[in-house]
Amino acid sequence: QQPVQSPQAVILREGEDAVINCSSSKALYSVHWYRQKHGEAPVFLMILLKGGEQKGHEKISASFNEKKQQSSLYLTASQLSYSGTYFCGTGGYSGGGADGLTFGKGTHLIIQP
Amino acid sequence: DTAVSQTPKYLVTQMGNDKSIKCEQNLGHDTMYWYKQDSKKFLKIMFSYNNKELIINETVPNRFSPKSPDKAHLNLHINSLELGDSAVYFCASSRRGSGWEKLFFGSGTQLSVL
16 A cells, blocks of 8 residues: 655755655554665665654654554754655554565655755 | 676667566566656666565566575566556665665666567
């Protein structure tokens, strides 16, 4: 089951903040966040496993709600290097088996100077 | 050293041909995957494979077949290529099943079917 990402696209000025949401109709085992720059492979940002968990990575952080049905990615004081497409990926429906991540449709983030 | 490497980077071919994409990982991971990214950038799982099981996304045509000579390699064979197969194909690996482990992606293969 594909998670739903919103918004589809965001245009920001450098220094502004953004929030990207990822939701599912059923509880998730985990949520992954990846960023993909044009012409490159997706790169892992972080993974959340527990309800209520929050994680940070420099000025990028994420949360996983208590019911484990929604995650949000927060980009604070955005930099030009943050531009790209952000994907949330959900997996482990079969209890962590090798069934791969199912990705949302992505959020295109454009940071302007 | 590249963790996940795939070749070729670009593949241009005619409809009806058969082609292969190779993937190798040097991370010692147990699980490897193939993903397809279409022109709208949607990333879709095609296969996941470890030593014990192959899991196939039911929407993948049987013209696509993964072949794993050993734990470090997962190649993708495509028979009778069609225009709709044009996409970027990413190989990926994880230490175990990806529910709890991050994915490492190869750099992608841009397949163009003419």
